[in-house]
Amino acid sequence: MEKVNYLGNSFLIKGSNEVGILLLHGWASPPDEFLPLAKYLNSLGYAISAPLLRGHGTKPEDLLGVLWQDWLSDARDALEKMKKSYSKIFVGGISMGGDLAILLSQDENVAGIISLGAPVKFHFQNLAKISLLFMGMFKTYRKKYYPPWVRKRMGKRKVYLSYPVESAEEMIRLARAVEKFLPQVGKPILIMQSTTDHLVSKRSPEIIFDKVKSKIKEISWVEDGYHVFVDEKKVHEKIGKFILRIGSKVRS
Numbered sequence: 696m697e698k699v700n701y702l703g704n705s706f707l708i709k710g711s712n713e714v715g716i717l718l719l720h721g722w723a724s725p726p727d728e729f730l731p732l733a734k735y736l737n738s739l740g741y742a743i744s745a746p747l748l749r750g751h752g753t754k755p756e757d758l759l760g761v762l763w764q765d766w767l768s769d770a771r772d773a774l775e776k777m778k779k780s781y782s783k784i785f786v787g788g789i790s791m792g793g794d795l796a797i798l799l800s801q802d803e804n805v806a807g808i809i810s811l812g813a814p815v816k817f818h819f820q821n822l823a824k825i826s827l828l829f830m831g832m833f834k835t836y837r838k839k840y841y842p843p844w845v846r847k848r849m850g851k852r853k854v855y856l857s858y859p860v861e862s863a864e865e866m867i868r869l870a871r872a873v874e875k876f877l878p879q880v881g882k883p884i885l886i887m888q889s890t891t892d893h894l895v896s897k898r899s900p901e902i903i904f905d906k907v908k909s910k911i912k913e914i915s916w917v918e919d920g921y922h923v924f925v926d927e928k929k930v931h932e933k934i935g936k937f938i939l940r941i942g943s944k945v946r947s
Contacts, residue, residue: 704725704726704727704747704751704752705726705744705745705746705747706726706727706730706733706743706744706745707742707743707744707745708733708737708742708743708744709742710737710740710741710742710743710781711740712740712741713781713782713783714740714741714742714781714783714784714785714806714938714942715741715742715743715744715777715780715781715783715784715785716736716741716742716743716744716784716785716786716787716938717744717745717746717770717773717774717777717784717785717786717787717796717799718732718733718743718744718745718787718788718792719745719746719748719770719773719786719787719788719789719791719792719793719795719796720745720747720748720751720788720789720791720792721788721789721790721791721792721812721923722790722791722862722866723751723755723758723839723854723855723858723862724751724789724790724852724853724854724855724923725747725751725752725853725854726745726746726747726752727745727853728789728852728853728923728925728926729743729745729789729925731925731926731931732925732926732930732931732934733745735928735931735932735935736931736934736935736938739935739938739939741785741938742777742780742781744773744776744777746769746770746772746773747769748766748769748770748792748795749761749765749766749768749769750765750766750862754855755836755855755856755857755858755859756859758855758858758859758862759835759859759861759862760861761862761865762865763865763866763868763869763872766791766795766869767795767798767799770792770795770796770798770799771799774786774799774802774804774805778802778804781804782804783804783806783942784802784804784805784806785805785806785807785808785809785938785941786799786800786805786807786808786809787808787809787810787811787934788809788810788811788813789811789812789923789925790811790812790813790814790894790895790922790923791814791866791869792811792813793809793810793811793812793813793814794813794814794815794869794870794873795869796808796809796810796813797810797813797873797876797877797880797884797903798872798873798876800880800881800882800884801879801880805882806882806883806941806942807882807883807884807885807911807937807938807941808880808882808883808884808885809884809885809887809934809937809938810884810885810886810887810900810903811887811888811924811925811930812887812888812889812892812894812895812922812923812924813873813886813888813895813899813903814866814870814894814895814896814899815870815873815874815877815899815902815903816870816874816895816896816898816899816902817867817870817894817895817896835859835860835861836857836858836859836860837857837858837860837863838856838857839854839855839856839857839858852923874902874906877902877903877906877907878906878907878908879908880906880907880908880909881907881908881909881910882909883909883910883911883912883937883941884903884907884909884911884912884913885913885915885933885934885937886900886903886904886912886913886914886915887900887914887915887916887917887924887930887933887934888900888914888916888917889916889917889918889919889920889921889922889924890916890917890918890919890920891919891920891921892920892921892922893921893922894922895922900914900916901914911941913937915933917929917930
């Protein structure tokens with residue numbers, strides 16, 4: 696594998712073919728959660744770019760004042776940089792990053808989308824919106840809560856352990872914007888989600904599948920994973936097969 700070139704918490708891995716893959720991290724999480732997947736995909740010859748999005752990789756306070764449009768702008772900048780070296784690019788992301796990948800898909804250089812636990816609907820979304828509105832009246836930050844079984848599976852991920860309430864509201868606004876955008880999506884899309892996701896509704900993959908106009912679209916369920924499941928070998932292989940399948944069509 697090509698030596699990883701770190702830029703802060705971002706990383707870039709050069710490839711040996713003409714295809715680049717842009718990987719966008721989740722909310723309150725760092726890009727290095729992609730390293731296992733990136734190493735696997737790079738072994739297939741693909742270049743990998745995993746940028747650090749605004750407000751991340753430092754401290755929760757840096758999320759204050761950051762809008763979902765700012766994350767989209769950072770993702771778009773990373774795509775533009777990758778286009779200088781690669782004419783065909785796959786965009787993928789975890790959770791928030793998956794939503795951003797969907798929004799980037801109209802770019803003519805995007806060959807396909809890899810949606811990993813992307814939320815267009817959260818569990819108890821209406822209740823969550825009311826709760827966040829209420830909490831925002833009394834506190835700026837909230838501590839993250841993970842069910843015990845999730846804490847066991849997530850290991851020592853470098854995530855923010857607290858978050859600004861207003862930033863969580865931006866996540867809900869982003870999900871709403873993505874749902875409205877879905878009918879404009881025509882690129883091949885792989886939609887993956889855990890069967891036991893504690894954050895994103897099981898309706899979310901189905902809504903994405905039903906609303907996009909893509910001719911090539913697939914839902915793949917990851918059994919008994921939690922919300923972030925990109926360190927699993929079966930997930931790596933599934934994504935690799937999707938890219939190979941779509942890449943061969945692009946070249947033909």
